[in-house]
Amino acid sequence: MYEGAVQELIDELGRLPGVGPKSAQRLAFHILEADPQDMKRLVEAITTVKDKVKFCTVCGNVTEQELCNICRDPRRDPSIICVVEESKDVLAVERTRSFRGRYHVLGGAINPIAGVGPEQLRIRELLTRLNDGAVQEVIIATDPNLEGEATATYLARMLKSIGIAVTRLASGLPVGGDLEYADEVTLGRAFEGRRNALT
Amino acid sequence: MYEGAVQELIDELGRLPGVGPKSAQRLAFHILEADPQDMKRLVEAITTVKDKVKFCTVCGNVTEQELCNICRDPRRDPSIICVVEESKDVLAVERTRSFRGRYHVLGGAINPIAGVGPEQLRIRELLTRLNDGAVQEVIIATDPNLEGEATATYLARMLKSIGIAVTRLASGLPVGGDLEYADEVTLGRAFEGRRNALT
Numbered sequence: 001m002y003e004g005a006v007q008e009l010i011d012e013l014g015r016l017p018g019v020g021p022k023s024a025q026r027l028a029f030h031i032l033e034a035d036p037q038d039m040k041r042l043v044e045a046i047t048t049v050k051d052k053v054k055f056c057t058v059c060g061n062v063t064e065q066e067l068c069n070i071c072r073d074p075r076r077d078p079s080i081i082c083v084v085e086e087s088k089d090v091l092a093v094e095r096t097r098s099f100r101g102r103y104h105v106l107g108g109a110i111n112p113i114a115g116v117g118p119e120q121l122r123i124r125e126l127l128t129r130l131n132d133g134a135v136q137e138v139i140i141a142t143d144p145n146l147e148g149e150a151t152a153t154y155l156a157r158m159l160k161s162i163g164i165a166v167t168r169l170a171s172g173l174p175v176g177g178d179l180e181y182a183d184e185v186t187l188g189r190a191f192e193g194r195r196n197a198l199t
Numbered sequence: 200m201y202e203g204a205v206q207e208l209i210d211e212l213g214r215l216p217g218v219g220p221k222s223a224q225r226l227a228f229h230i231l232e233a234d235p236q237d238m239k240r241l242v243e244a245i246t247t248v249k250d251k252v253k254f255c256t257v258c259g260n261v262t263e264q265e266l267c268n269i270c271r272d273p274r275r276d277p278s279i280i281c282v283v284e285e286s287k288d289v290l291a292v293e294r295t296r297s298f299r300g301r302y303h304v305l306g307g308a309i310n311p312i313a314g315v316g317p318e319q320l321r322i323r324e325l326l327t328r329l330n331d332g333a334v335q336e337v338i339i340a341t342d343p344n345l346e347g348e349a350t351a352t353y354l355a356r357m358l359k360s361i362g363i364a365v366t367r368l369a370s371g372l373p374v375g376g377d378l379e380y381a382d383e384v385t386l387g388r389a390f391e392g393r394r395n396a397l398t
Contacts, residue, residue: 002290003268005252006261009244015237017229023217025287030216032248032261038214039249043242045208049231050238053204062205062231069202088224091201 006032058129060105060122062087070103077101079136083126083155085109085143093141101139104129109147110154116147118154126155130164137165144171205231257328259304259321261286269302276300278335282325282354284308284342292340300338303328308346309353315346317353325354329363336364343370 002010006028014024031039055061056068063069070076070090080101084090090103106121129135138159142148152168159166171189173182182190201209205227213223230238254260255267262268269275269289279300283289289302305320328334337358341347351367358365370388372381381389 002261002286003252003263005244005247005263009248012241012244015241016226018222018225026217027215028248029285029287031245032252036249039245042211042214043245045204045211046230046238046242048204049208049227050235053202053231062201064202064204086228087201088228 055105058125059103060087060107060125061090061103075100078134080139081126081129081135081137082139082141084141085148085151089141089143099139104138106142106151109142109151111147111150121151123155123158127162130159130162135164137167140166140168144169254304257324258302259286259306259324260289260302274299277333279338280325280328280334280336281338281340283340284347284350288340288342298338303337305341305350308341308350310346310349320350322354322357326361329358329361334363336366339365339367343368 009028009031010021010024013019013027014021016024019027031042052064053062054064056063056066056071058067058071061068061070065072077100080099081104082093082099082101083104083106084093085106085108087105090105093099093103104122104126106123106126108116108121110116110118110121126138130138138155140152140155142151142155156166156168170193171186172193173179173186173190179187208227208230209220209223212218212226213220215223218226230241251263252261253263255262255270256265257270258267260267260269264271276299279298280303281292281298281300282303282305283292284305284307286304289304292298292302303321303325305322305325307315307320309315309317309320325337329337337354339351339354341350341354355365355367369392370385371392372378372385372389378386
């Protein structure tokens with residue numbers, strides 16, 4: 001064990017996700033030897049995020065204000081909501097530049113093993129948004145894995161029962177990929193979802 | 200890109216060694232969602248290390264005082280110095296409980312590609328420690344890789360020329376390892392360093 005402060009830093013770093021004991025030690029020694037100005041900036045960045053950044057009261061996306069920059073933007077179509085698991089998924093969809101509606105961030109996916117049920121997600125908030133009748137379509141864009149699919153199915157059934165049009169992102173071959181390397185589930189979905197070759 | 204503070208945190212985290220853009224994003228969101236008390240502790244741990252921890256003026260090991268706890272310990276034999284690359288190597292040797300001498304931390308290894316020559320390491324400080332004639336033996340415990348071996352050879356020649364007994368850690372098969380999986384260099388070293396089977 002190291003002397004007090006170094007060991008404490010290693011312990012704190014080791015609590016971060018994906019940082020094992022060896023990485024924590026390496027990071028601690030980096031911090032120890034780094035330029036004090038650089039480390040001051042890191043500390044300030046952490047403190048600022050904790051002090052200033054919160055979650056948009058409407059969609060749950062990260063923001064430094066009451067509403068996130070997408071919910072504040074009057075040019076974004078309020079009649080379509082894209083439901084995603086995390087704020088980082090908002091960014092991924094934004095990068096495509098093909099969606100001009102609003103978002104709803106669930107804050108995760110249904111995962112009974114990790115103790116995450118529908119009530120732990122921001123589903124109640126989504127229903128509140130749908131109350132005023134302005135929303136025409138909800139696009140479910142959860143991750144294409146077990147938890148994401150379970151969440152999508154749950155949401156689709158619930159939203160259908162209250163009469164909202166619900167769509168899901170297409171499954172299929174990734175663009176630029178190689179057919180022979182596609183897994184069988186993806187390839188199967190690509191067949192199911194085949195479309196007219198002339199459109 | 201995220202709004203200001205989140206993106207700044209991602210950028211700062213991405214400057215840490217071994218933290219790629221994806222990990223930086225994951226860490227930033229973890230920090231964002233984590234218990235404020237936990238993050239306060241992390242920030243304090245970083246700040247304390249930068250404020251309090253320095254390098255022992257004698258051996259170069261990390262310490263919160265002028266001298267590290269090993270250099271301060273009168274029970275440690277001052278006639279044997281074990282030379283290592285980094286403070287973490289001190290800890291590794293200490294864990295063996297088989298060395299009761301003192302240490303000297305070089306602060307790295309000779310690596311011409313990275314621009315690290317002998318003058319960037321704490322070799323001058325080592326020579327100063329050897330001046331008073333109290334040191335009988337220097338054990339070189341640099342890493343068994345290219346840079347460590349180059350550093351060991353450089354030090355061994357220099358120390359021999361000033362008449363100090365210099366030894367190096369044995370190379371050979373790792374205990375608990377499997378002979379068939381040993382690389383040929385290690386196995387070759389194990390042959391060269393073979394010893395009487397009855398001692």
